[in-house]
Amino acid sequence: MHPTVTDAPALAQLAALLADTSRARICLALLDGRAWTAGELARAAGVAPSTTSDHLSRLVEGGLLAEERQGRHRYLRLADPDVAQLIEDLAGRAAPVAQPARSLRAARATTALAYARTCYDHLAGRLGVLLHDTLLDRALLDRAGGLTLTPAGLDWCADLGLPVAPLRASRRPLLRDCLDWTERRPHLSGALGAALCARLLDLGWLARGTGRAVRLTPAGVPALAAALGLPPADLAPPATTDAGGGRA
Amino acid sequence: MHPTVTDAPALAQLAALLADTSRARICLALLDGRAWTAGELARAAGVAPSTTSDHLSRLVEGGLLAEERQGRHRYLRLADPDVAQLIEDLAGRAAPVAQPARSLRAARATTALAYARTCYDHLAGRLGVLLHDTLLDRALLDRAGGLTLTPAGLDWCADLGLPVAPLRASRRPLLRDCLDWTERRPHLSGALGAALCARLLDLGWLARGTGRAVRLTPAGVPALAAALGLPPADLAPPATTDAGGGRA
């Protein structure tokens, strides 16, 4: 039976885990999909290591975080993609609108992130939106009545070396919209969104930058352009730093 | 930009609204999709009306609840379907597993709910799952790569007098799985799931029972059976109370 009032204590207990600014900061930091050490999270949260230790224990016990101990380090990550989705949903509803005006240096710093970054485990930013749009344009995806993979899209995934069948086995939706906060347009989330991001990193077309930033590699520019049927110029990053053309 | 640590205060504030057992009870009660008076919610939450009043004001101010004042009554409902989804998601993750064994009378009481009930604004229970399965069997829905409405399904909706186009305009996903806790199988949620449920009630094929229970009307049995291409017997409710056959 769907949740009833009897579930209230459990619901409140779970919500209480996120109802503290420090713990919320920790969870939001972990949205980048990586595993952080306890000390890093303490700095990110802005509270003493001792306080953080307590927070982390609770979050792990509450099932939101998973921990892995290695030597004198304690690595923490979000327990699973569902948790990431949950936090995104909550934050999305909670977030006011962010700051309207930014300093110049801050704007420069965010330029790289605006171009391409990970959103927990999938691709976001201009590149993420471009991918989403192109796949729709080429009828590899279809959104007449829900976002789906077309037969052609299934072939396209296969060509990339991305088996789709196992993704269907998971309880996670295959495809899902995720609103891009820089672009204000949707990009791809869900099991396939995550698998696609992982595959592009695996192929070496994408590489992780600092933080959650991601960049197209020199090899990735022509390869991805070819896969999408776009001129390589359309994939150009924002800055002129790495304007080098197609070198496979 | 996706949620960052700067959004932590807002996230924590939102989560804090659900981090109290009384407020959680209130929200879970409202999951039935109806508007309750403040007094009813006070009794449901098990706290004094004065305490409840404070809770309700916070929930409204936090955007989770919407209120409507009529005379000396204050009616409250969930602000929108997104909130319902959010609470469902949280509760689904939080809920332990509920009680393993039930008393006989409790079992009898839940029989009606197991047959058909609303899940916020869409249809759940055996009937909800049957609908989901039949629509898939008849290829009105398709889940090869995401749950979608097929062209035939679009016609089927039109035949029911259910315009789909306006539903696409909303930000809400058209179709979404919602795990049925009695059946352990998915039923239809999303904008279309809600619209379908509303339409069936509107047509008089379904009628609301007590609480969130729903029943097929005498007119609804043959009509829905015909629409689904099923023998009316397949729609039989659990008890023998209303075993009347097809009377159009």
Add this chain to the structure above:
DNA sequence: CCGATGCTTCGGCCCCGGCCGACACTCTTT
């Protein structure tokens, strides 16, 4: 073996917030 680093435990402080009862207010009913 010794110091440095990363993390945890403990005690104590303090504030936040949930709770109630008493009272005030409003709208309905008689």
Add this chain to the structure above:
DNA sequence: AAAGAGTGTCGGCCGGGGCCGAAGCATCGG
């Protein structure tokens, strides 16, 4: 007009929990 029900406000009580610093263990490096 008076009585009553539904709701909101206020003051006060009290427990929970977030915070820190000090001290205690581990692990890693020399």
